[in-house]
Amino acid sequence: MSRGLEAFAGFVAGLFAMEYFDITGWLAHKLVRWSVRLRYREPERLAAREEELAALINDLPRLFRLPTAIGFASTAVVCSLMRHRRARRETYPRLSPGERAVAALRGPGLVLAPALVLFGLEFAVAASLISGFGVSSLAVAALAGLVMGLAAGLLAVVEVLAAPRLAAGLASGLTLGLLITLGGHSAAGFVCGLCLGTGFGLGIAFAAGSTVRFSSRIIGIALPGLLSLIFIAAFVVLMNGGDPLNGGSLPKGFWWVAGSWLTFGSAAGCVAGIANSVAGSGRTRHPRSSQPSPFPGTQDPITSADILRS
Amino acid sequence: MESLVRVTNPLLDVVEILLEAFDDGRRELHGWAIMKAAARSGPTVYGVLDRLEDCGWIAGRWEQQEPEHNRPRRRLYQLTPTGAVSARELLASRRPDRRPRPRPGLTSGTRLRPLLSPDFP
Numbered sequence: 148m149s150r151g152l153e154a155f156a157g158f159v160a161g162l163f164a165m166e167y168f169d170i171t172g173w174l175a176h177k178l179v180r181w182s183v184r185l186r187y188r189e190p191e192r193l194a195a196r197e198e199e200l201a202a203l204i205n206d207l208p209r210l211f212r213l214p215t216a217i218g219f220a221s222t223a224v225v226c227s228l229m230r231h232r233r234a235r236r237e238t239y240p241r242l243s244p245g246e247r248a249v250a251a252l253r254g255p256g257l258v259l260a261p262a263l264v265l266f267g268l269e270f271a272v273a274a275s276l277i278s279g280f281g282v283s284s285l286a287v288a289a290l291a292g293l294v295m296g297l298a299a300g301l302l303a304v305v306e307v308l309a310a311p312r313l314a315a316g317l318a319s320g321l322t323l324g325l326l327i328t329l330g331g332h333s334a335a336g337f338v339c340g341l342c343l344g345t346g347f348g349l350g351i352a353f354a355a356g357s358t359v360r361f362s363s364r365i366i367g368i369a370l371p372g373l374l375s376l377i378f379i380a381a382f383v384v385l386m387n388g389g390d391p392l393n394g395g396s397l398p399k400g401f402w403w404v405a406g407s408w409l410t411f412g413s414a415a416g417c418v419a420g421i422a423n424s425v426a427g428s429g430r431t432r433h434p435r436s437s438q439p440s441p442f443p444g445t446q447d448p449i450t451s452a453d454i455l456r457s
Numbered sequence: 458m459e460s461l462v463r464v465t466n467p468l469l470d471v472v473e474i475l476l477e478a479f480d481d482g483r484r485e486l487h488g489w490a491i492m493k494a495a496a497r498s499g500p501t502v503y504g505v506l507d508r509l510e511d512c513g514w515i516a517g518r519w520e521q522q523e524p525e526h527n528r529p530r531r532r533l534y535q536l537t538p539t540g541a542v543s544a545r546e547l548l549a550s551r552r553p554d555r556r557p558r559p560r561p562g563l564t565s566g567t568r569l570r571p572l573l574s575p576d577f578p
Contacts, residue, residue, distance in 0.1 A: 202488075203499065203531075
């Protein structure tokens with residue numbers, strides 16, 4: 148590097164260092180104001196905290212301003228999500244096991260059950276492709292698309308009323324259902340449709356069972372990650388390996404393994420989602436809140452492990 | 458006024474700081490001072506302050522500042538008399554063997570003072 152460039156780089160670095168704290172201070176104030184508005188609902192407290200936290204940011208050493216503001220923002224996001232979740236829970240009374248099952252079927256299960264059917268069909272198609280069962284891929288893919296489209300329509304009719312944000316599932320479901328149906332006309336399109344449909348199913352399983360991550364560390368963290376990896380791996384294998392109908396470069400056993408992983412992995416995601424929805428739909432408050440406390444009006448501290456368990 | 462629903466370690470820390478300030482001539486503390494003394498992060502401390510305010514354990518007031526000071530005002534907190542009584546009961550119940558923990562560079566002199574007394578083991 149020439150001396151001129153070095154001098155210029157030093158100048159720019161110095162300028163950046165000088166401006167850094169001004170920028171982070173400004174950003175910290177903006178972040179804190181946003182987080183206060185997100186976190187507090189009462190107008191008096193909101194106004195008070197807005198000014199107070201602005202003063203706090205001014206009090207902090209310059210280096211700590213942005214990290215503290217990010218801390219406030221992330222806490223506000225968590226509080227907002229928890230409030231939303233609590234509000235949803237409070238709309239449902241405590242349910243009996245039977246009612247839980249019905250609620251689960253009416254809620255995420257409504258989406259997941261057709262998805263399970265779809266995955267079964269996928270499995271049948273994969274089996275027909277590999278072992279030559281003689282099942283027409285066109286017919287099966289068309290049926291799969293029909294099931295998916297119907298599921299999406301049913302979702303729109305029943306679920307949208309309770310959860311408007313799931314309305315997005317309608318458009319994507321119908322689109323992907325159509326893709327799968329049309330994909331039946333060609334082998335490559337069928338593979339794309341298969342993968343997209345599986346991805347859609349997994350996405351629904353994760354979105355509808357958003358409380359999965361609260362169930363346990365294994366189901367919540369490991370399983371979705373594992374399923375995503377399986378899905379991605381299967382997708383890559385299917386797309387890179389060639390056309391399975393017309394004979395790809397890889398042996399048939401490979402397709403069998405890939406298809407099985409894809410199908411069973413997806414199905415496991417659905418089962419996890421359903422199990423979670425059944426287990427979580429009837430709980431309206433923290434289980435430890437019913438324990439007696441030695442101090443009147445209080446209860447034991449809730450640890451992060453408790454939150455993960457709940 | 459709501460009851461104190463959850464008692465957590467950060468809450469006990471903040472209550473302890475506020476009680477020390479209350480006993481030390483009813484001093485008022487602002488958020489940054491509490492954060493430094495309790496060695497807790499801002500969101501944690503303000504979450505606790507929210508809960509204590511909801512319970513009526515603490516009262517806050519805006520600091521008086523000159524009109525020419527063009528900066529946001531700090532809010533100063535102090536335990537209410539009833540809050541001080543409840544805080545004492547809570548700490549006696551939850552931290553019966555509590556003793557001041559020295560935190561060099563992060564604490565006010567009041568927390569170190571008992572360490573210098575001849576009775577301290």
